Amino acid sequence: MGYPKVTHCIFDMDGLLLDTEAIYTVAQKEILAKFGKEFTWALKAKMMGKKALDAARVLVAETGLEGVLDPEDFIRQREEILDRLFPDAPMMPGAERLIRHLHASGVPIAVATSSHARHFDIKTRKHRDVFGLFDHIVTGDQVTHGKPAPDIFLVAAGGFGPGRGPASAAHCLVFEDAPVGVEAAVAAGMPAVFVPDPNLDADGVAGAAAVLPSLEAFDPAEWGLPPYPGSAGAGAVRN
Numbered sequence: 030m031g032y033p034k035v036t037h038c039i040f041d042m043d044g045l046l047l048d049t050e051a052i053y054t055v056a057q058k059e060i061l062a063k064f065g066k067e068f069t070w071a072l073k074a075k076m077m078g079k080k081a082l083d084a085a086r087v088l089v090a091e092t093g094l095e096g097v098l099d100p101e102d103f104i105r106q107r108e109e110i111l112d113r114l115f116p117d118a119p120m121m122p123g124a125e126r127l128i129r130h131l132h133a134s135g136v137p138i139a140v141a142t143s144s145h146a147r148h149f150d151i152k153t154r155k156h157r158d159v160f161g162l163f164d165h166i167v168t169g170d171q172v173t174h175g176k177p178a179p180d181i182f183l184v185a186a187g188g189f190g191p192g193r194g195p196a197s198a199a200h201c202l203v204f205e206d207a208p209v210g211v212e213a214a215v216a217a218g219m220p221a222v223f224v225p226d227p228n229l230d231a232d233g234v235a236g237a238a239a240v241l242p243s244l245e246a247f248d249p250a251e252w253g254l255p256p257y258p259g260s261a262g263a264g265a266v267r268n
């Protein structure tokens with residue numbers, strides 16, 4: 030299989046555990062419409078998974094709005110819309126089952142999200158019980174260099190505490206929905222399960238150990254993790 034046995038799991042949050050990416054799309058469409066610009070999936074693919082300011086800079090540059098829309102002003106406008114919509118974000122299919130299973134099986138699990146801690150709090154307000162099962166949460170404001178830099182995954186892997194850490198980065202399985210997130214995992218030396226939105230053109234995304242249509246299709250047993258009770262698993266497409 031090319032990877033050592035997986036012992037630890039690190040989860041992205043937006044678009045992977047929580048259905049928040051559609052909310053970012055609504056907000057970004059609304060703001061760009063004021064400038065007569067369209068928000069496309071090609072642009073979204075370059076922004077998603079990045080820290081807010083990094084993503085805002087991409088949006089301004091790619092839409093030719095330099096000098097017209099300041100990235101920080103874009104973020105301010107976006108905050109008003111996001112704050113209204115985030116509290117109702119549902120979990121993605123298969124996420125809660127997988128988290129509960131790994132936790133119940135004693136597998137160390139962490140979240141590594143580019144989201145700021147303030148956003149994390151709003152988004153997870155209705156899902157406190159599930160997010161309370163993680164060993165720890167790393168938010169974007171805790172690292173200087175956001176995804177695609179490997180930093181956030183390395184910090185997450187280092188946070189399991191004495192005696193509970195992985196033998197090496199290669200024992201940590203990362204779950205991601207964003208191309209830059211897969212890039213960051215690869216740079217960290219970690220195998221990545223890529224779960225892209227069906228609208229995302231995933232063809233150019235290199236390095237994922239597996240590509241799945243949903244977390245519901247993830248079979249822990251295929252990765253050496255404790256199997257779901259009574260389940261043979263759905264079978265990953267491994268590269």
Ligand SMILES: O=P(O)(O)OC[C@@H](O)CO
Pocket residue numbers: 041042043044053076077078079080081141142143144145207
């Ligand atoms: O790293 P995640 O959890 O996807 O957060 C990114 C999000 O802030 C925008 O796409």
Ligand SMILES: [Mg+2]
Pocket residue numbers: 041042043044045077078205206207210
């Ligand atoms: Mg994401």
